[in-house]
Amino acid sequence: MKPLGPIPPGFEAIDGELAIGDTPVSDLVGRVGRTPLFVYSRERIARRFAELRAAMPGRLKINYAIKANSFAPLLEYVSSLADGLDIASGGELEMVRATGFHLSRVSFAGPGKRDEELEAAIAAGVTLNLESENEAERALAIAERLGETPRFAVRVNPDFELKGSGMKMGGGAKPFGVDAERVPALIQSIIAAGCDFRGLHIFTGSQALSVDAVIDMQAKVLDCADRLAREAGVILPKLNMGGGFGIPYFPGDEPLDIGAVGAALEDRFETLPETLSQAELFIELGRYLVGEAGVYLTRIVDRKDSYGETYLVTDGGLHHQLAASGNFGTVVRRNYPVAIASRFEAEPDEIVNVVGCLCTPLDRLADKAHLPRAQAGDIVAVFCAGAYGASASPSAFLGQGPAIEMLI
Numbered sequence: 556m557k558p559l560g561p562i563p564p565g566f567e568a569i570d571g572e573l574a575i576g577d578t579p580v581s582d583l584v585g586r587v588g589r590t591p592l593f594v595y596s597r598e599r600i601a602r603r604f605a606e607l608r609a610a611m612p613g614r615l616k617i618n619y620a621i622k623a624n625s626f627a628p629l630l631e632y633v634s635s636l637a638d639g640l641d642i643a644s645g646g647e648l649e650m651v652r653a654t655g656f657h658l659s660r661v662s663f664a665g666p667g668k669r670d671e672e673l674e675a676a677i678a679a680g681v682t683l684n685l686e687s688e689n690e691a692e693r694a695l696a697i698a699e700r701l702g703e704t705p706r707f708a709v710r711v712n713p714d715f716e717l718k719g720s721g722m723k724m725g726g727g728a729k730p731f732g733v734d735a736e737r738v739p740a741l742i743q744s745i746i747a748a749g750c751d752f753r754g755l756h757i758f759t760g761s762q763a764l765s766v767d768a769v770i771d772m773q774a775k776v777l778d779c780a781d782r783l784a785r786e787a788g789v790i791l792p793k794l795n796m797g798g799g800f801g802i803p804y805f806p807g808d809e810p811l812d813i814g815a816v817g818a819a820l821e822d823r824f825e826t827l828p829e830t831l832s833q834a835e836l837f838i839e840l841g842r843y844l845v846g847e848a849g850v851y852l853t854r855i856v857d858r859k860d861s862y863g864e865t866y867l868v869t870d871g872g873l874h875h876q877l878a879a880s881g882n883f884g885t886v887v888r889r890n891y892p893v894a895i896a897s898r899f900e901a902e903p904d905e906i907v908n909v910v911g912c913l914c915t916p917l918d919r920l921a922d923k924a925h926l927p928r929a930q931a932g933d934i935v936a937v938f939c940a941g942a943y944g945a946s947a948s949p950s951a952f953l954g955q956g957p958a959i960e961m962l963i
């Protein structure tokens with residue numbers, strides 16, 4: 556047997572079935588007429604924002620990194636709760652534009668921004684988080700041609716990383732950001748070129764559950780920003796401190812203690828150096844805001860045995876849930892939280908493998924899981940499906956097409 560990840564708290568059964576909000580999953584599936592289906596809960600997202608705001612210093616602003624989930628109704632809802640949005644492509648800019656969100660509160664990071672993307676962002680008043688000196692030059696030339704004053708922040712590749720992070724994005728050679736030691740000179744040159752300087756962006760990694768690692772990272776980010784600003788001789792109007800707040804996906808994972816993170820930050824904010832005392836301070840989060848608000852529902856199509864093991868074959872799989880299959884940045888495959896949604900209250904009584912319908916051995920949703928006995932027709936729930944599910948999976952693979960998405 557292999558353990559399953561922890562089901563996020565607060566999911567209840569109605570008449571023996573998993574309910575999301577107050578609605579049993581069979582009703583949700585009935586509304587759209589088919590599986591696979593992603594269901595995202597407004598109520599869960601709202602609660603998550605409220606808890607986070609209560610834990611963090613009032614001064615701290617919260618941005619949503621839309622790459623976690625850009626389903627239009629969800630994006631529109633989250634943008635009503637977030638202080639700003641972080642995008643990483645021209646395509647995401649168009650998604651944000653469609654929500655009517657104020658584009659002056661959007662920042663655009665990401666290496667390899669094309670000229671058309673730079674142009675669209677500058678024309679819209681979006682802040683560009685510059686990833687290189689070359690990008691700064693290209694963006695300045697485009698702004699000049701457009702007759703616009705571009706809003707620039709500099710993304711720093713810091714000389715430290717987020718410890719224990721699932722995906723490291725700082726520390727050593729990286730395609731992201733400008734190496735810290737070259738940042739002061741770049742700040743000076745873009746200011747001299749007449750940009751509207753919007754400060755720094757320092758993102759060091761994702762999916763941290765260790766409170767010590769997050770507190771340590773945030774302290775280093777503030778120190779680093781201060782040092783670079785002093786070297787450049789500027790006061791920072793804004794600092795995006797990155798994010799990295801993780802959620803429990805796997806057996807043994809414990810939720811991040813945001814109360815402790817908030818208290819440490821509160822302390823730091825009381826003694827900010829002059830370079831940061833006027834700055835708008837942001838964190839940027841993706842999965843923490845929406846990950847646990849989503850459930851992926853897929854129906855069992857076949858139940859079969861092979862050499863002593865049982866397989867529940869579903870109509871979903873890695874083409875919608877690459878991360879749950881273990882193929883999105885994980886080294887050792889572990890089980891996500893998975894349940895038989897249509898028998899949510901039944902006792903586990905067999906060890907089964909839950910797999911997808913794709914003709915590849917990579918397509919696994921749960922290995923050797925202890926679950927209630929289920930048959931063809933039963934619905935499987937994969938939790939923690941609100942981030943990097945639909946937006947980060949190869950839905951065209953094997954001609955399967957996308958899952959339905961629904962915000963309730």
Ligand SMILES: *Cc1c(COP(=O)(O)O)cnc(C)c1O
Nearest residue numbers: 620623758761762839840841842
């Ligand atoms: C992906 C990304 C995020 C969001 O990461 P999560 O782990 O979903 O919180 C935030 N900022 C940047 C720069 C990113 O690339």
